[in-house]
Amino acid sequence: MLGAELREARRRAGMKVGALLEVLGFSARWLSKLESGHRQTDARNVARLLGAYHVDSETFKRVMDLCRDVDGGYLIQGHGVGGADEVSAVRRHEAAARQLFSYEAVGVPALVQSEDYMRELFGRSVHLSADEVERCVAARKARQKVLNVGVPVKRTFVVRELTLRHLSGDREVAWGQLMHLFWLGNTRKVDVRVVGQDASFGYWDLYSFTLMRSPQFRPVVHIGATPYSLLFDEPRDTGFYEESARLLLANAMGVEESRAFIAHLAEHVGESVSA
Incomplete structure:
Protein backbone atom coordinates (compact mmCIF):
# COMPACT_ATOMS: atom_id res chain seq x y z
CA MET A 1 0.00 0.00 0.00
CA ASP A 71 0.22 0.27 11.25
CA GLY A 72 1.23 -3.37 11.17
CA GLY A 73 0.16 -3.87 7.56
CA TYR A 74 -3.30 -2.32 7.93
CA LEU A 75 -4.69 0.72 6.16
CA ILE A 76 -8.03 2.27 7.10
CA GLN A 77 -9.46 4.87 4.72
CA GLY A 78 -12.61 6.83 5.52
CA HIS A 79 -15.37 6.98 2.91
CA GLY A 80 -16.76 10.13 1.39
CA VAL A 81 -20.05 10.32 -0.50
CA GLY A 82 -18.72 7.98 -3.18
CA GLY A 83 -17.74 5.26 -0.72
CA ALA A 84 -15.00 2.77 -1.59
CA ASP A 85 -15.33 3.70 -5.26
CA GLU A 86 -13.54 6.98 -4.52
CA VAL A 87 -10.77 5.53 -2.32
CA SER A 88 -7.60 5.85 -4.38
CA ALA A 89 -5.78 3.05 -2.54
CA VAL A 90 -8.56 0.61 -3.45
CA ARG A 91 -8.53 1.61 -7.10
CA ARG A 92 -4.73 1.47 -7.35
CA HIS A 93 -4.58 -2.04 -5.96
CA GLU A 94 -7.38 -3.21 -8.23
CA ALA A 95 -5.49 -1.74 -11.20
CA ALA A 96 -2.19 -3.37 -10.15
CA ALA A 97 -3.71 -6.81 -9.55
CA ARG A 98 -2.96 -9.63 -11.97
CA GLN A 99 -5.32 -11.90 -10.06
CA LEU A 100 -8.49 -10.53 -8.48
CA PHE A 101 -11.05 -12.52 -6.52
CA SER A 102 -14.19 -10.80 -5.21
CA TYR A 103 -17.05 -12.24 -3.17
CA GLU A 104 -20.17 -10.58 -1.79
CA ALA A 105 -22.07 -12.40 0.92
CA VAL A 106 -25.17 -10.35 0.06
CA GLY A 107 -25.46 -8.59 -3.28
CA VAL A 108 -23.39 -8.43 -6.46
CA PRO A 109 -19.68 -7.44 -6.36
CA ALA A 110 -19.24 -3.74 -7.17
CA LEU A 111 -17.03 -4.26 -10.22
CA VAL A 112 -19.67 -6.33 -12.03
CA GLN A 113 -22.82 -4.37 -11.17
CA SER A 114 -24.97 -3.00 -13.98
CA GLU A 115 -25.67 0.73 -13.99
CA ASP A 116 -29.38 0.35 -13.21
CA TYR A 117 -28.65 -2.10 -10.39
CA MET A 118 -26.11 0.18 -8.71
CA ARG A 119 -28.44 3.16 -9.10
CA GLU A 120 -31.17 1.13 -7.41
CA LEU A 121 -28.85 0.31 -4.50
CA PHE A 122 -27.64 3.88 -4.03
CA GLY A 123 -31.15 5.25 -4.44
CA ARG A 124 -32.35 3.27 -1.44
CA SER A 125 -30.12 5.23 0.92
CA VAL A 126 -32.00 7.89 2.87
CA HIS A 127 -28.70 9.74 3.33
CA LEU A 128 -28.07 10.45 -0.37
CA SER A 129 -29.67 13.20 -2.45
CA ALA A 130 -30.48 12.60 -6.12
CA ASP A 131 -27.27 14.38 -7.14
CA GLU A 132 -25.23 12.32 -4.70
CA VAL A 133 -26.74 9.12 -6.07
CA GLU A 134 -25.55 10.10 -9.55
CA ARG A 135 -22.11 10.93 -8.15
CA CYS A 136 -21.94 7.45 -6.63
CA VAL A 137 -23.01 5.85 -9.91
CA ALA A 138 -20.37 7.83 -11.83
CA ALA A 139 -17.67 6.87 -9.31
CA ARG A 140 -18.52 3.16 -9.53
CA LYS A 141 -18.60 3.21 -13.32
CA ALA A 142 -15.19 4.89 -13.33
CA ARG A 143 -13.87 2.22 -10.97
CA GLN A 144 -15.25 -0.51 -13.23
CA LYS A 145 -13.02 0.70 -16.08
CA VAL A 146 -10.30 -1.44 -14.52
CA LEU A 147 -12.02 -4.33 -16.32
CA ASN A 148 -10.96 -2.78 -19.63
CA VAL A 149 -7.19 -2.90 -19.06
CA GLY A 150 -5.26 -4.68 -21.78
CA VAL A 151 -2.84 -6.64 -19.58
CA PRO A 152 -3.72 -10.27 -18.78
CA VAL A 153 -5.66 -10.41 -15.52
CA LYS A 154 -7.53 -13.34 -14.02
CA ARG A 155 -10.68 -11.98 -12.40
CA THR A 156 -13.12 -14.17 -10.53
CA PHE A 157 -16.38 -12.95 -9.01
CA VAL A 158 -18.43 -15.19 -6.75
CA VAL A 159 -22.10 -14.57 -6.08
CA ARG A 160 -24.71 -16.64 -4.28
CA GLU A 161 -27.70 -18.15 -6.04
CA LEU A 162 -29.95 -16.67 -3.37
CA THR A 163 -28.66 -13.20 -4.29
CA LEU A 164 -29.38 -13.70 -8.00
CA ARG A 165 -32.91 -14.91 -7.28
CA HIS A 166 -33.66 -11.90 -5.08
CA LEU A 167 -31.88 -8.97 -6.74
CA SER A 168 -32.75 -5.44 -5.62
CA GLY A 169 -35.10 -3.50 -7.87
CA ASP A 170 -37.92 -4.49 -10.18
CA ARG A 171 -37.76 -7.36 -12.67
CA GLU A 172 -36.36 -5.16 -15.40
CA VAL A 173 -33.44 -4.13 -13.18
CA ALA A 174 -32.91 -7.77 -12.17
CA TRP A 175 -32.95 -8.92 -15.79
CA GLY A 176 -30.45 -6.22 -16.74
CA GLN A 177 -28.08 -7.27 -13.96
CA LEU A 178 -28.27 -10.93 -14.91
CA MET A 179 -27.61 -10.13 -18.57
CA HIS A 180 -24.70 -7.91 -17.54
CA LEU A 181 -23.11 -10.82 -15.65
CA PHE A 182 -23.71 -13.14 -18.60
CA TRP A 183 -22.24 -10.61 -21.03
CA LEU A 184 -19.15 -9.99 -18.89
CA GLY A 185 -18.48 -13.71 -18.66
CA ASN A 186 -18.70 -14.08 -22.43
CA THR A 187 -16.87 -11.01 -23.69
CA ARG A 188 -14.17 -10.24 -21.13
CA LYS A 189 -11.61 -12.18 -19.15
CA VAL A 190 -14.01 -12.48 -16.24
CA ASP A 191 -15.20 -15.64 -14.52
CA VAL A 192 -18.51 -15.46 -12.67
CA ARG A 193 -19.07 -18.38 -10.29
CA VAL A 194 -22.38 -19.09 -8.58
CA VAL A 195 -22.61 -20.77 -5.18
CA GLY A 196 -25.82 -22.80 -5.24
CA GLN A 197 -28.41 -22.84 -2.49
CA ASP A 198 -27.65 -26.51 -1.85
CA ALA A 199 -23.95 -25.88 -1.20
CA SER A 200 -22.60 -26.39 2.28
CA PHE A 201 -21.72 -23.18 4.09
CA GLY A 202 -19.31 -22.32 6.84
CA TYR A 203 -17.15 -19.52 8.24
CA TRP A 204 -15.69 -18.89 4.79
CA ASP A 205 -18.87 -17.52 3.20
CA LEU A 206 -19.84 -15.05 5.94
CA TYR A 207 -17.66 -12.11 4.93
CA SER A 208 -17.51 -10.04 1.75
CA PHE A 209 -13.97 -9.37 0.54
CA THR A 210 -11.71 -8.80 -2.44
CA LEU A 211 -8.35 -10.55 -2.68
CA MET A 212 -5.76 -9.09 -5.05
CA ARG A 213 -2.42 -10.53 -6.15
CA SER A 214 0.30 -8.88 -8.22
CA PRO A 215 3.91 -9.81 -9.03
CA GLN A 216 5.35 -6.79 -7.19
CA PHE A 217 3.47 -6.97 -3.89
CA ARG A 218 2.20 -9.34 -1.25
CA PRO A 219 -1.47 -10.38 -1.58
CA VAL A 220 -3.78 -7.56 -0.47
CA VAL A 221 -7.30 -7.92 0.92
CA HIS A 222 -9.89 -5.15 0.73
CA ILE A 223 -12.95 -5.12 2.95
CA GLY A 224 -15.37 -2.27 2.35
CA ALA A 225 -17.69 -1.57 5.25
CA THR A 226 -19.43 1.79 5.51
CA PRO A 227 -17.98 4.21 6.44
CA TYR A 228 -14.45 2.77 5.96
CA SER A 229 -12.32 0.69 3.63
CA LEU A 230 -9.87 -1.67 5.28
CA LEU A 231 -6.85 -2.94 3.31
CA PHE A 232 -4.18 -5.25 4.67
CA ASP A 233 -1.33 -7.42 3.42
CA GLU A 234 -0.03 -9.20 6.50
CA PRO A 235 0.23 -12.93 5.57
CA ARG A 236 -1.15 -14.02 8.95
CA ASP A 237 -4.39 -12.18 8.05
CA THR A 238 -4.61 -12.54 4.27
CA GLY A 239 -4.16 -16.30 4.67
CA PHE A 240 -7.66 -16.57 6.15
CA TYR A 241 -9.17 -14.96 3.06
CA GLU A 242 -7.03 -16.98 0.66
CA GLU A 243 -8.42 -20.10 2.29
CA SER A 244 -11.95 -18.64 2.15
CA ALA A 245 -11.52 -18.00 -1.59
CA ARG A 246 -10.36 -21.58 -2.12
CA LEU A 247 -13.37 -23.00 -0.25
CA LEU A 248 -15.83 -20.72 -2.05
CA LEU A 249 -14.53 -21.90 -5.43
CA ALA A 250 -14.60 -25.53 -4.27
CA ASN A 251 -18.29 -25.18 -3.41
CA ALA A 252 -19.32 -23.05 -6.41
CA MET A 253 -20.64 -24.20 -9.75
CA GLY A 254 -18.07 -24.37 -12.53
CA VAL A 255 -17.65 -21.49 -14.98
CA GLU A 256 -19.82 -23.01 -17.71
CA GLU A 257 -22.45 -24.28 -15.27
CA SER A 258 -22.61 -20.83 -13.65
CA ARG A 259 -22.98 -19.15 -17.05
CA ALA A 260 -25.78 -21.52 -18.03
CA PHE A 261 -27.53 -20.95 -14.71
CA ILE A 262 -27.36 -17.16 -15.10
CA ALA A 263 -28.66 -17.39 -18.69
CA HIS A 264 -31.56 -19.62 -17.62
CA LEU A 265 -32.48 -17.32 -14.74
CA ALA A 266 -32.26 -14.25 -17.00
CA GLU A 267 -34.54 -15.94 -19.51
CA HIS A 268 -37.08 -16.70 -16.79
CA VAL A 269 -37.00 -13.13 -15.46
CA GLY A 270 -37.14 -11.74 -19.00
CA GLU A 271 -40.32 -13.65 -19.72
CA SER A 272 -41.90 -12.06 -16.67
CA VAL A 273 -40.81 -8.59 -17.86
CA SER A 274 -42.32 -9.03 -21.31
CA ALA A 275 -45.51 -10.66 -20.05
Missing part, protein backbone atom coordinates in the same frame (compact mmCIF):
# COMPACT_ATOMS: atom_id res chain seq x y z
CA LEU A 2 2.57 2.55 1.13
CA GLY A 3 5.15 0.75 -0.99
CA ALA A 4 2.93 1.01 -4.06
CA GLU A 5 2.65 4.77 -3.58
CA LEU A 6 6.42 5.15 -3.25
CA ARG A 7 7.07 2.99 -6.28
CA GLU A 8 4.63 5.02 -8.37
CA ALA A 9 6.20 8.30 -7.19
CA ARG A 10 9.65 7.04 -8.20
CA ARG A 11 8.32 5.92 -11.59
CA ARG A 12 6.73 9.31 -12.25
CA ALA A 13 9.97 11.05 -11.29
CA GLY A 14 11.93 8.92 -13.75
CA MET A 15 14.51 8.45 -11.02
CA LYS A 16 17.19 5.81 -11.64
CA VAL A 17 17.63 3.56 -8.63
CA GLY A 18 21.43 3.77 -8.66
CA ALA A 19 21.53 7.56 -8.53
CA LEU A 20 18.84 7.66 -5.86
CA LEU A 21 20.58 5.18 -3.59
CA GLU A 22 23.90 6.96 -3.94
CA VAL A 23 22.34 10.19 -2.68
CA LEU A 24 20.23 8.72 0.14
CA GLY A 25 22.46 5.86 1.22
CA PHE A 26 19.81 3.11 0.98
CA SER A 27 20.54 -0.28 -0.56
CA ALA A 28 18.74 -1.56 -3.66
CA ARG A 29 17.48 -4.52 -1.62
CA TRP A 30 16.10 -2.19 1.07
CA LEU A 31 14.21 -0.10 -1.49
CA SER A 32 12.90 -3.15 -3.34
CA LYS A 33 11.53 -4.69 -0.14
CA LEU A 34 9.99 -1.37 0.91
CA GLU A 35 8.23 -0.90 -2.43
CA SER A 36 6.97 -4.50 -2.46
CA GLY A 37 5.51 -4.22 1.04
CA HIS A 38 7.99 -6.62 2.66
CA ARG A 39 9.67 -3.93 4.75
CA GLN A 40 8.42 -1.05 6.88
CA THR A 41 10.21 2.22 7.58
CA ASP A 42 9.66 5.41 9.52
CA ALA A 43 8.12 8.69 8.36
CA ARG A 44 11.54 10.35 8.13
CA ASN A 45 12.75 7.94 5.44
CA VAL A 46 9.47 8.23 3.56
CA ALA A 47 9.81 12.02 3.56
CA ARG A 48 13.40 11.74 2.29
CA LEU A 49 12.29 9.55 -0.60
CA LEU A 50 9.44 11.88 -1.52
CA GLY A 51 11.81 14.84 -1.43
CA ALA A 52 14.20 13.05 -3.77
CA TYR A 53 11.30 12.37 -6.14
CA HIS A 54 10.32 16.08 -6.11
CA VAL A 55 6.64 15.25 -5.61
CA ASP A 56 4.07 18.04 -5.42
CA SER A 57 2.62 19.14 -2.09
CA GLU A 58 -0.64 17.25 -2.59
CA THR A 59 1.18 13.96 -3.24
CA PHE A 60 3.50 14.58 -0.30
CA LYS A 61 0.58 15.12 2.08
CA ARG A 62 -1.32 12.09 0.79
CA VAL A 63 1.61 9.71 1.11
CA MET A 64 2.66 11.04 4.52
CA ASP A 65 -0.93 10.62 5.73
CA LEU A 66 -0.80 7.09 4.40
CA CYS A 67 2.48 6.53 6.23
CA ARG A 68 0.85 7.57 9.49
CA ASP A 69 -2.24 5.43 8.83
CA VAL A 70 -0.35 2.24 8.07
Whole structure:
Protein backbone atom coordinates (compact mmCIF):
# COMPACT_ATOMS: atom_id res chain seq x y z
CA MET A 1 0.00 0.00 0.00
CA LEU A 2 2.57 2.55 1.13
CA GLY A 3 5.15 0.75 -0.99
CA ALA A 4 2.93 1.01 -4.06
CA GLU A 5 2.65 4.77 -3.58
CA LEU A 6 6.42 5.15 -3.25
CA ARG A 7 7.07 2.99 -6.28
CA GLU A 8 4.63 5.02 -8.37
CA ALA A 9 6.20 8.30 -7.19
CA ARG A 10 9.65 7.04 -8.20
CA ARG A 11 8.32 5.92 -11.59
CA ARG A 12 6.73 9.31 -12.25
CA ALA A 13 9.97 11.05 -11.29
CA GLY A 14 11.93 8.92 -13.75
CA MET A 15 14.51 8.45 -11.02
CA LYS A 16 17.19 5.81 -11.64
CA VAL A 17 17.63 3.56 -8.63
CA GLY A 18 21.43 3.77 -8.66
CA ALA A 19 21.53 7.56 -8.53
CA LEU A 20 18.84 7.66 -5.86
CA LEU A 21 20.58 5.18 -3.59
CA GLU A 22 23.90 6.96 -3.94
CA VAL A 23 22.34 10.19 -2.68
CA LEU A 24 20.23 8.72 0.14
CA GLY A 25 22.46 5.86 1.22
CA PHE A 26 19.81 3.11 0.98
CA SER A 27 20.54 -0.28 -0.56
CA ALA A 28 18.74 -1.56 -3.66
CA ARG A 29 17.48 -4.52 -1.62
CA TRP A 30 16.10 -2.19 1.07
CA LEU A 31 14.21 -0.10 -1.49
CA SER A 32 12.90 -3.15 -3.34
CA LYS A 33 11.53 -4.69 -0.14
CA LEU A 34 9.99 -1.37 0.91
CA GLU A 35 8.23 -0.90 -2.43
CA SER A 36 6.97 -4.50 -2.46
CA GLY A 37 5.51 -4.22 1.04
CA HIS A 38 7.99 -6.62 2.66
CA ARG A 39 9.67 -3.93 4.75
CA GLN A 40 8.42 -1.05 6.88
CA THR A 41 10.21 2.22 7.58
CA ASP A 42 9.66 5.41 9.52
CA ALA A 43 8.12 8.69 8.36
CA ARG A 44 11.54 10.35 8.13
CA ASN A 45 12.75 7.94 5.44
CA VAL A 46 9.47 8.23 3.56
CA ALA A 47 9.81 12.02 3.56
CA ARG A 48 13.40 11.74 2.29
CA LEU A 49 12.29 9.55 -0.60
CA LEU A 50 9.44 11.88 -1.52
CA GLY A 51 11.81 14.84 -1.43
CA ALA A 52 14.20 13.05 -3.77
CA TYR A 53 11.30 12.37 -6.14
CA HIS A 54 10.32 16.08 -6.11
CA VAL A 55 6.64 15.25 -5.61
CA ASP A 56 4.07 18.04 -5.42
CA SER A 57 2.62 19.14 -2.09
CA GLU A 58 -0.64 17.25 -2.59
CA THR A 59 1.18 13.96 -3.24
CA PHE A 60 3.50 14.58 -0.30
CA LYS A 61 0.58 15.12 2.08
CA ARG A 62 -1.32 12.09 0.79
CA VAL A 63 1.61 9.71 1.11
CA MET A 64 2.66 11.04 4.52
CA ASP A 65 -0.93 10.62 5.73
CA LEU A 66 -0.80 7.09 4.40
CA CYS A 67 2.48 6.53 6.23
CA ARG A 68 0.85 7.57 9.49
CA ASP A 69 -2.24 5.43 8.83
CA VAL A 70 -0.35 2.24 8.07
CA ASP A 71 0.22 0.27 11.25
CA GLY A 72 1.23 -3.37 11.17
CA GLY A 73 0.16 -3.87 7.56
CA TYR A 74 -3.30 -2.32 7.93
CA LEU A 75 -4.69 0.72 6.16
CA ILE A 76 -8.03 2.27 7.10
CA GLN A 77 -9.46 4.87 4.72
CA GLY A 78 -12.61 6.83 5.52
CA HIS A 79 -15.37 6.98 2.91
CA GLY A 80 -16.76 10.13 1.39
CA VAL A 81 -20.05 10.32 -0.50
CA GLY A 82 -18.72 7.98 -3.18
CA GLY A 83 -17.74 5.26 -0.72
CA ALA A 84 -15.00 2.77 -1.59
CA ASP A 85 -15.33 3.70 -5.26
CA GLU A 86 -13.54 6.98 -4.52
CA VAL A 87 -10.77 5.53 -2.32
CA SER A 88 -7.60 5.85 -4.38
CA ALA A 89 -5.78 3.05 -2.54
CA VAL A 90 -8.56 0.61 -3.45
CA ARG A 91 -8.53 1.61 -7.10
CA ARG A 92 -4.73 1.47 -7.35
CA HIS A 93 -4.58 -2.04 -5.96
CA GLU A 94 -7.38 -3.21 -8.23
CA ALA A 95 -5.49 -1.74 -11.20
CA ALA A 96 -2.19 -3.37 -10.15
CA ALA A 97 -3.71 -6.81 -9.55
CA ARG A 98 -2.96 -9.63 -11.97
CA GLN A 99 -5.32 -11.90 -10.06
CA LEU A 100 -8.49 -10.53 -8.48
CA PHE A 101 -11.05 -12.52 -6.52
CA SER A 102 -14.19 -10.80 -5.21
CA TYR A 103 -17.05 -12.24 -3.17
CA GLU A 104 -20.17 -10.58 -1.79
CA ALA A 105 -22.07 -12.40 0.92
CA VAL A 106 -25.17 -10.35 0.06
CA GLY A 107 -25.46 -8.59 -3.28
CA VAL A 108 -23.39 -8.43 -6.46
CA PRO A 109 -19.68 -7.44 -6.36
CA ALA A 110 -19.24 -3.74 -7.17
CA LEU A 111 -17.03 -4.26 -10.22
CA VAL A 112 -19.67 -6.33 -12.03
CA GLN A 113 -22.82 -4.37 -11.17
CA SER A 114 -24.97 -3.00 -13.98
CA GLU A 115 -25.67 0.73 -13.99
CA ASP A 116 -29.38 0.35 -13.21
CA TYR A 117 -28.65 -2.10 -10.39
CA MET A 118 -26.11 0.18 -8.71
CA ARG A 119 -28.44 3.16 -9.10
CA GLU A 120 -31.17 1.13 -7.41
CA LEU A 121 -28.85 0.31 -4.50
CA PHE A 122 -27.64 3.88 -4.03
CA GLY A 123 -31.15 5.25 -4.44
CA ARG A 124 -32.35 3.27 -1.44
CA SER A 125 -30.12 5.23 0.92
CA VAL A 126 -32.00 7.89 2.87
CA HIS A 127 -28.70 9.74 3.33
CA LEU A 128 -28.07 10.45 -0.37
CA SER A 129 -29.67 13.20 -2.45
CA ALA A 130 -30.48 12.60 -6.12
CA ASP A 131 -27.27 14.38 -7.14
CA GLU A 132 -25.23 12.32 -4.70
CA VAL A 133 -26.74 9.12 -6.07
CA GLU A 134 -25.55 10.10 -9.55
CA ARG A 135 -22.11 10.93 -8.15
CA CYS A 136 -21.94 7.45 -6.63
CA VAL A 137 -23.01 5.85 -9.91
CA ALA A 138 -20.37 7.83 -11.83
CA ALA A 139 -17.67 6.87 -9.31
CA ARG A 140 -18.52 3.16 -9.53
CA LYS A 141 -18.60 3.21 -13.32
CA ALA A 142 -15.19 4.89 -13.33
CA ARG A 143 -13.87 2.22 -10.97
CA GLN A 144 -15.25 -0.51 -13.23
CA LYS A 145 -13.02 0.70 -16.08
CA VAL A 146 -10.30 -1.44 -14.52
CA LEU A 147 -12.02 -4.33 -16.32
CA ASN A 148 -10.96 -2.78 -19.63
CA VAL A 149 -7.19 -2.90 -19.06
CA GLY A 150 -5.26 -4.68 -21.78
CA VAL A 151 -2.84 -6.64 -19.58
CA PRO A 152 -3.72 -10.27 -18.78
CA VAL A 153 -5.66 -10.41 -15.52
CA LYS A 154 -7.53 -13.34 -14.02
CA ARG A 155 -10.68 -11.98 -12.40
CA THR A 156 -13.12 -14.17 -10.53
CA PHE A 157 -16.38 -12.95 -9.01
CA VAL A 158 -18.43 -15.19 -6.75
CA VAL A 159 -22.10 -14.57 -6.08
CA ARG A 160 -24.71 -16.64 -4.28
CA GLU A 161 -27.70 -18.15 -6.04
CA LEU A 162 -29.95 -16.67 -3.37
CA THR A 163 -28.66 -13.20 -4.29
CA LEU A 164 -29.38 -13.70 -8.00
CA ARG A 165 -32.91 -14.91 -7.28
CA HIS A 166 -33.66 -11.90 -5.08
CA LEU A 167 -31.88 -8.97 -6.74
CA SER A 168 -32.75 -5.44 -5.62
CA GLY A 169 -35.10 -3.50 -7.87
CA ASP A 170 -37.92 -4.49 -10.18
CA ARG A 171 -37.76 -7.36 -12.67
CA GLU A 172 -36.36 -5.16 -15.40
CA VAL A 173 -33.44 -4.13 -13.18
CA ALA A 174 -32.91 -7.77 -12.17
CA TRP A 175 -32.95 -8.92 -15.79
CA GLY A 176 -30.45 -6.22 -16.74
CA GLN A 177 -28.08 -7.27 -13.96
CA LEU A 178 -28.27 -10.93 -14.91
CA MET A 179 -27.61 -10.13 -18.57
CA HIS A 180 -24.70 -7.91 -17.54
CA LEU A 181 -23.11 -10.82 -15.65
CA PHE A 182 -23.71 -13.14 -18.60
CA TRP A 183 -22.24 -10.61 -21.03
CA LEU A 184 -19.15 -9.99 -18.89
CA GLY A 185 -18.48 -13.71 -18.66
CA ASN A 186 -18.70 -14.08 -22.43
CA THR A 187 -16.87 -11.01 -23.69
CA ARG A 188 -14.17 -10.24 -21.13
CA LYS A 189 -11.61 -12.18 -19.15
CA VAL A 190 -14.01 -12.48 -16.24
CA ASP A 191 -15.20 -15.64 -14.52
CA VAL A 192 -18.51 -15.46 -12.67
CA ARG A 193 -19.07 -18.38 -10.29
CA VAL A 194 -22.38 -19.09 -8.58
CA VAL A 195 -22.61 -20.77 -5.18
CA GLY A 196 -25.82 -22.80 -5.24
CA GLN A 197 -28.41 -22.84 -2.49
CA ASP A 198 -27.65 -26.51 -1.85
CA ALA A 199 -23.95 -25.88 -1.20
CA SER A 200 -22.60 -26.39 2.28
CA PHE A 201 -21.72 -23.18 4.09
CA GLY A 202 -19.31 -22.32 6.84
CA TYR A 203 -17.15 -19.52 8.24
CA TRP A 204 -15.69 -18.89 4.79
CA ASP A 205 -18.87 -17.52 3.20
CA LEU A 206 -19.84 -15.05 5.94
CA TYR A 207 -17.66 -12.11 4.93
CA SER A 208 -17.51 -10.04 1.75
CA PHE A 209 -13.97 -9.37 0.54
CA THR A 210 -11.71 -8.80 -2.44
CA LEU A 211 -8.35 -10.55 -2.68
CA MET A 212 -5.76 -9.09 -5.05
CA ARG A 213 -2.42 -10.53 -6.15
CA SER A 214 0.30 -8.88 -8.22
CA PRO A 215 3.91 -9.81 -9.03
CA GLN A 216 5.35 -6.79 -7.19
CA PHE A 217 3.47 -6.97 -3.89
CA ARG A 218 2.20 -9.34 -1.25
CA PRO A 219 -1.47 -10.38 -1.58
CA VAL A 220 -3.78 -7.56 -0.47
CA VAL A 221 -7.30 -7.92 0.92
CA HIS A 222 -9.89 -5.15 0.73
CA ILE A 223 -12.95 -5.12 2.95
CA GLY A 224 -15.37 -2.27 2.35
CA ALA A 225 -17.69 -1.57 5.25
CA THR A 226 -19.43 1.79 5.51
CA PRO A 227 -17.98 4.21 6.44
CA TYR A 228 -14.45 2.77 5.96
CA SER A 229 -12.32 0.69 3.63
CA LEU A 230 -9.87 -1.67 5.28
CA LEU A 231 -6.85 -2.94 3.31
CA PHE A 232 -4.18 -5.25 4.67
CA ASP A 233 -1.33 -7.42 3.42
CA GLU A 234 -0.03 -9.20 6.50
CA PRO A 235 0.23 -12.93 5.57
CA ARG A 236 -1.15 -14.02 8.95
CA ASP A 237 -4.39 -12.18 8.05
CA THR A 238 -4.61 -12.54 4.27
CA GLY A 239 -4.16 -16.30 4.67
CA PHE A 240 -7.66 -16.57 6.15
CA TYR A 241 -9.17 -14.96 3.06
CA GLU A 242 -7.03 -16.98 0.66
CA GLU A 243 -8.42 -20.10 2.29
CA SER A 244 -11.95 -18.64 2.15
CA ALA A 245 -11.52 -18.00 -1.59
CA ARG A 246 -10.36 -21.58 -2.12
CA LEU A 247 -13.37 -23.00 -0.25
CA LEU A 248 -15.83 -20.72 -2.05
CA LEU A 249 -14.53 -21.90 -5.43
CA ALA A 250 -14.60 -25.53 -4.27
CA ASN A 251 -18.29 -25.18 -3.41
CA ALA A 252 -19.32 -23.05 -6.41
CA MET A 253 -20.64 -24.20 -9.75
CA GLY A 254 -18.07 -24.37 -12.53
CA VAL A 255 -17.65 -21.49 -14.98
CA GLU A 256 -19.82 -23.01 -17.71
CA GLU A 257 -22.45 -24.28 -15.27
CA SER A 258 -22.61 -20.83 -13.65
CA ARG A 259 -22.98 -19.15 -17.05
CA ALA A 260 -25.78 -21.52 -18.03
CA PHE A 261 -27.53 -20.95 -14.71
CA ILE A 262 -27.36 -17.16 -15.10
CA ALA A 263 -28.66 -17.39 -18.69
CA HIS A 264 -31.56 -19.62 -17.62
CA LEU A 265 -32.48 -17.32 -14.74
CA ALA A 266 -32.26 -14.25 -17.00
CA GLU A 267 -34.54 -15.94 -19.51
CA HIS A 268 -37.08 -16.70 -16.79
CA VAL A 269 -37.00 -13.13 -15.46
CA GLY A 270 -37.14 -11.74 -19.00
CA GLU A 271 -40.32 -13.65 -19.72
CA SER A 272 -41.90 -12.06 -16.67
CA VAL A 273 -40.81 -8.59 -17.86
CA SER A 274 -42.32 -9.03 -21.31
CA ALA A 275 -45.51 -10.66 -20.05
